[in-house]
Ligand code: SF4
């Protein structure tokens with residue numbers, strides 16, 4: 001199981017991470033990305049991490 005989190009203080013709001021999430025759990029509120037679904041539904045694909053220019057996304061394997 002993986003848990004994804006986004007550090008709002010670090011996110012620059014580029015919105016690069018949301019579209020590529022196969023679990024569709026990343027949302028964008030116009031300023032920041034956030035986890036809008038069940039954070040434990042993260043598949044651990046690291047797509048969001050690879051596209052994030054600021055290192056705001058982190059994944060923890062439980
Ligand atoms: S690691 Fe993959 S499944 Fe998990 S939040 Fe990021 S893009 Fe979505």
Ligand code: SF4
Nearest residue numbers: 011012014015017052
């Ligand atoms: S890719 Fe990174 S900086 Fe861009 S919206 Fe997502 S978390 Fe924020």
